Amino acid sequence: MPRFTRRDFLKTTCCTAAAGAAAAASFNRLGMVSALAQAASDYKALVCIFLFGGNDANNTIVPFDTAGYANYANIRANLALGQDQLLPIQPASLGTPFALHHRLAEVQPLFSGGKVAAVVNVGTLVQPTTRDQYLNGQVNVPVNLFSHSDQQQQMQTAALNTFGSVGWGGRLADKIQAIYGGAFPVLISLAGVNVFAEGLVARPIEASGDPTLSVSGFSGSAEDNARLAALQSLLTFDTGLSLIQTASGTTSNAIHDAQTLAAALAQGSALSTKFPKSPLGGQLRQVAQIIQVRAALGLPRQIFFVSNGGFDTHSAQLTRQDKLLRDLSQCMSAFYQATAEIGVPQQVVTFTMSDFSRTYLPDSTAGSDHAWGGHNLVMGDSVAGGDFYGKFPTLALGGPDDATQEGRWIPTTSLDQYGATLAKWFGVQAADLPSIFPNLSNFTVKNLGFLG
Amino acid sequence: MTRKSIRAQASSLRILTVGLTLLAFTGSSVMAGSAEPKAPTVSAAVAARFLEQASWGPTATTIAQVQANDLPTYLQQQFSAPVSTYVTPGPGNDISFIQKQFFVNAMQGQDQLRQRVSFALSEIIVVSAGQITDPTAFSLWMNMMQNDAFGNYFTLLKDVTLSPTMGLYLNMGNNNGCTLRCRPNENYGREILQLFSIGLMQLNLDGTPQLDNNGNTIPTYGQDTISGFGRVFTGWSYPAIPGGKPAHFFSKPYFSGPMLPYQKHYSKSSKTLLNGTVLPPNGDIQADLDAALQNIFNHPNVGPFIGKQLIQKLVTSNPSPDYVSRVAQVFNDNGSGVRGDLKAVITAILLDPEARRGDDPAQVQASDGHLREPLLHMIASMRAVNATTNGVGLSVYAAAMRQEPFKAPSVFNFYPPNFQIPNTSLLGPEFQILNSTTTISRINFINDLIYGTVGSGTTTDISAYVAAAGNVNSLLNMVSANMLHGQMSSDMRSTLSTALSAIPDNTRRAKAALYLVASSSQFQVEH
Numbered sequence: 001m002p003r004f005t006r007r008d009f010l011k012t013t014c015c016t017a018a019a020g021a022a023a024a025a026s027f028n029r030l031g032m033v034s035a036l037a038q039a040a041s042d043y044k045a046l047v048c049i050f051l052f053g054g055n056d057a058n059n060t061i062v063p064f065d066t067a068g069y070a071n072y073a074n075i076r077a078n079l080a081l082g083q084d085q086l087l088p089i090q091p092a093s094l095g096t097p098f099a100l101h102h103r104l105a106e107v108q109p110l111f112s113g114g115k116v117a118a119v120v121n122v123g124t125l126v127q128p129t130t131r132d133q134y135l136n137g138q139v140n141v142p143v144n145l146f147s148h149s150d151q152q153q154q155m156q157t158a159a160l161n162t163f164g165s166v167g168w169g170g171r172l173a174d175k176i177q178a179i180y181g182g183a184f185p186v187l188i189s190l191a192g193v194n195v196f197a198e199g200l201v202a203r204p205i206e207a208s209g210d211p212t213l214s215v216s217g218f219s220g221s222a223e224d225n226a227r228l229a230a231l232q233s234l235l236t237f238d239t240g241l242s243l244i245q246t247a248s249g250t251t252s253n254a255i256h257d258a259q260t261l262a263a264a265l266a267q268g269s270a271l272s273t274k275f276p277k278s279p280l281g282g283q284l285r286q287v288a289q290i291i292q293v294r295a296a297l298g299l300p301r302q303i304f305f306v307s308n309g310g311f312d313t314h315s316a317q318l319t320r321q322d323k324l325l326r327d328l329s330q331c332m333s334a335f336y337q338a339t340a341e342i343g344v345p346q347q348v349v350t351f352t353m354s355d356f357s358r359t360y361l362p363d364s365t366a367g368s369d370h371a372w373g374g375h376n377l378v379m380g381d382s383v384a385g386g387d388f389y390g391k392f393p394t395l396a397l398g399g400p401d402d403a404t405q406e407g408r409w410i411p412t413t414s415l416d417q418y419g420a421t422l423a424k425w426f427g428v429q430a431a432d433l434p435s436i437f438p439n440l441s442n443f444t445v446k447n448l449g450f451l452g
Numbered sequence: 453m454t455r456k457s458i459r460a461q462a463s464s465l466r467i468l469t470v471g472l473t474l475l476a477f478t479g480s481s482v483m484a485g486s487a488e489p490k491a492p493t494v495s496a497a498v499a500a501r502f503l504e505q506a507s508w509g510p511t512a513t514t515i516a517q518v519q520a521n522d523l524p525t526y527l528q529q530q531f532s533a534p535v536s537t538y539v540t541p542g543p544g545n546d547i548s549f550i551q552k553q554f555f556v557n558a559m560q561g562q563d564q565l566r567q568r569v570s571f572a573l574s575e576i577i578v579v580s581a582g583q584i585t586d587p588t589a590f591s592l593w594m595n596m597m598q599n600d601a602f603g604n605y606f607t608l609l610k611d612v613t614l615s616p617t618m619g620l621y622l623n624m625g626n627n628n629g630c631t632l633r634c635r636p637n638e639n640y641g642r643e644i645l646q647l648f649s650i651g652l653m654q655l656n657l658d659g660t661p662q663l664d665n666n667g668n669t670i671p672t673y674g675q676d677t678i679s680g681f682g683r684v685f686t687g688w689s690y691p692a693i694p695g696g697k698p699a700h701f702f703s704k705p706y707f708s709g710p711m712l713p714y715q716k717h718y719s720k721s722s723k724t725l726l727n728g729t730v731l732p733p734n735g736d737i738q739a740d741l742d743a744a745l746q747n748i749f750n751h752p753n754v755g756p757f758i759g760k761q762l763i764q765k766l767v768t769s770n771p772s773p774d775y776v777s778r779v780a781q782v783f784n785d786n787g788s789g790v791r792g793d794l795k796a797v798i799t800a801i802l803l804d805p806e807a808r809r810g811d812d813p814a815q816v817q818a819s820d821g822h823l824r825e826p827l828l829h830m831i832a833s834m835r836a837v838n839a840t841t842n843g844v845g846l847s848v849y850a851a852a853m854r855q856e857p858f859k860a861p862s863v864f865n866f867y868p869p870n871f872q873i874p875n876t877s878l879l880g881p882e883f884q885i886l887n888s889t890t891t892i893s894r895i896n897f898i899n900d901l902i903y904g905t906v907g908s909g910t911t912t913d914i915s916a917y918v919a920a921a922g923n924v925n926s927l928l929n930m931v932s933a934n935m936l937h938g939q940m941s942s943d944m945r946s947t948l949s950t951a952l953s954a955i956p957d958n959t960r961r962a963k964a965a966l967y968l969v970a971s972s973s974q975f976q977v978e979h
Contacts, residue, residue, distance in 0.1 A: 053862065077633050143668075144652050146642075146675065149864055161668070165872040192854065192887045198874040206887040208854055213892045217899035217967075223955050227964050230951035231895075234972045237943055242818050243769065243880055246873055247973035251895070254888035309861050310582075314639040315623045363637040364628035364686070370642070404675055406635060 053312030057357035057374030103326035106333030123373035123411030127442040156196035170199030191307035264296035288338035315365035360407020373411030497938035507564035509832030536561035538591035552843030572765035605792035614710035629686035629719030641681030650753035658773030680724035687718030755783030821979030823882035826853035845907025
């Protein structure tokens with residue numbers, strides 16, 4: 001038998017989202033959210049771009065000082081990017097120069113203009129971990145490191161020792177549901193079902209393609225109306241089989257949400273910002289269009305999840321990552337422009353995550369293998385950009401930050417610190433952060449500062 | 453709706469398409485595995501439900517085939533049915549050539565069990581045209597999967613390992629045993645363990661994870677083992693291209709025939725394998741490969757790990773530990789001392805009391821069944837309306853439902869076996885690709901199938917349903933028999949009755965019945 005959950009209760013007993021919120025509050029699951037955050041003009045959105053497969057951070061941000069680049073070129077060998085290709089950046093708080101991958105051409109000016117920051121060597125950590133502690137088993141570490149499925153799951157749940165079905169985006173939505181939640185889900189994934197979006201209270205929309213797709217073939221004739229009524233009636237039956245109920249719930253919600261979203265989007269106008277015609281570009285365009293009609297949806301807080309795949313570059317990495325980062329750069333830039341066009345560049349923060357980074361030492365097929373800590377980008381006018389946050393790893397095989405001998409960097413900043421900084425900006429009280437990020441209490445610094 | 457009323461409903465059904473009589477349930481399930489000589493005649497309902505699990509969907513013809521004997525005999529017939537092979541593409545063909553054959557074979561192949569099982573295996577051991585563009589890689593791959601589907605799992609593992617298709621997909625091809633500023637690629641070494649054989653955690657025979665004294669799961673391997681297998685899988689390259697250069701290391705990908713060994717490019721280092729086994733330095737490339745594959749194959753996880761996934765694909769997302777254990781025991785020993793006998797494993801899965809308990813509606817458990825994945829939903833629906841197809845146009849629909857054939861997004865398949873339905877303790881692998889868009893896409897495919905067209909080469913024949921449609925009850929009996937193994941619930945029947953009675957035209961009435969059932973969750977979740 002399935003465990004009966006609060007969410008089931010909410011789904012089956014509540015008729016309105018308001019009732020849902022009230023019921024949720026009665027469970028005392030919801031923490032306090034920053035006071036006075038409900039002003040009519042108040043709006044904030046978080047947009048997660050997940051890079052599936054494990055983006056090679058080592059070629060995303062490269063040391064650019066003479067000694068640093070020489071060390072990089074020596075170890076990375078056939079994976080090393082040419083120094084003359086790289087795009088220089090100067091992190092404000094650091095004395096040495098760095099560079100971005102040459103395909104991050106649109107990100108470079110955003111970084112230099114203070115709209116983009118990098119959070120370096122961030123990854124899943126239970127607690128601060130040194131190489132010696134890791135090798136000698138002296139600290140708890142996340143289970144199943146270097147495994148795609150587990151590390152994707154952990155990056156999305158911040159639960160590092162279990163196989164939870166609730167994401168940190170979902171828990172964040174749960175926290176704000178009572179104050180900011182409305183009739184429409186706070187959380188929208190345009191990359192299909194992803195655990196990041198699943199909450200205990202908050203129900204997400206998870207679409208792949210058109211989130212306003214509706215059932216076709218109904219003309220409005222009496223026969224068709226009877227048929228449509230029958231279709232909808234069948235979705236309400238308690239068949240006694242849990243999986244049938246689940247499928248029916250998904251379909252019912254989809255029909256309802258698509259109608260609501262379509263009605264809201266009809267109030268928007270076409271964006272003049274052009275997006276790349278890639279899957280990621282399409283998803284971010286949809287996010288921008290939804291943000292544009294935020295008033296119609298009545299939501300002062302929204303969380304979005306979009307993704308791209310193909311980052312698992314075990315071979316032919318140079319050409320493959322080239323295409324992927326070019327797309328990412330163009331998509332991020334277009335999305336930033338769209339937020340400016342809509343008038344919310346200060347109110348939207350976009351951030352990247354990936355399974356993990358990749359080995360510094362190349363493999364024998366011109367690629368790299370699964371590693372651990374990596375660099376991520378954060379974008380928006382609220383971001384204290386043009387700088388690095390966290391400690392850049394020592395790029396030495398078997399060095400102080402290497403979990404092995406191949407350059408698998410032990411994160412120097414934890415996912416929990418990264419997520420908590422975003423959540424704090426979003427409006428969650430400091431006291432509530434540990435219930436979203438279970439290992440945050442193991443780290444002294446709770447706010448990395450990239451959002452002021 | 454109580455179970456009792458489902459049973460009453462089932463008992464009230466009488467006449468079925470092509471004159472088959474549905475035997476009323478007596479309350480005791482039909483034990484198909486029984487060796488009793490006078491086993492009860494298989495009812496049409498039991499046959500239909502069995503075929504939901506053992507084929508791409510029951511048809512009047514296959515229901516009759518099962519009923520002609522019994523379930524074990526049907527399995528034996530299927531084991532020896534001629535294989536629907538994939539034709540090698542010619543120049544100018546792309547992956548759509550293979551995709552069309554997939555639909556044709558699944559729709560019209562007489563080797564339905566092989567089609568279903570080899571597809572299931574191809575979702576456990578995954579290659580993808582997302583990365584490999586030559587369609588020949590996939591015709592050869594699928595012919596291999598189909599040949600090995602009823603063989604031994606070790607043979608399958610070895611064939612997969614030396615397949616140029618896999619060699620290209622997970623980089624074993626031209627993986628050089630270099631050491632200077634370089635190291636062997638770990639991709640195949642990691643995924644053969646994590647996905648194709650043993651998984652990440654030590655398992656009990658019943659598929660549940662073993663726990664240490666602190667209640668934590670126990671990893672099956674560490675990074676040293678991954679590096680070790682990375683080194684084992686070095687030194688192999690592609691067969692020679694006919695008319696081109698002789699085969700050599702660093703050959704370009706060519707897919708016909710197994711990959712070839714090059715001792716000179718085989719890693720000279722020692723290799724840490726599973727369970728503390730270490731292959732000494734300077735081993736022989738072929739002997740080491742066999743030893744390493746035996747090391748994997750003989751790991752106690754393989755039976756429960758692979759067995760449970762096959763159960764999930766064919767029968768239920770949430771098998772009991774006892775069910776997994778029974779299947780794993782057969783994997784470990786088919787009764788004649790042979791490990792890895794897939795025929796025995798498939799038989800054990802399909803004839804297990806837990807697979808068969810739903811033959812008696814009163815015995816159905818709340819967690820039973822599994823969501824038909826998009827391809828299975830599409831094809832079962834098409835078979836129910838007696839469709840014939842040349843496969844044209846169908847992949848577009850499947851893509852919208854996130855299951856374009858041979859285009860899994862990664863080696864992790866279209867969906868993972870351990871996907872947990874949010875906020876429940878239930879697994880529902882196929883639900884990972886049921887989202888607010890795909891759930892509507894599924895319904896809209898049914899709309900096109902019934903009311904429009906799903907491709908220039910697909911035709912349906914619903915004349916039997918139209919002939920029965922003069923009487924709403926007869927129509928519903930037929931639809932229930934073919935699509936819900938005669939177990940349409942009384943409230944579903946009553947709702948459909950109301951809607952259908954408002955439609956005077958027999959063709960439109962039959963279409964409405966087929967549309968509403970094929971799009972329903974009751975049909976989409978096989979149970």
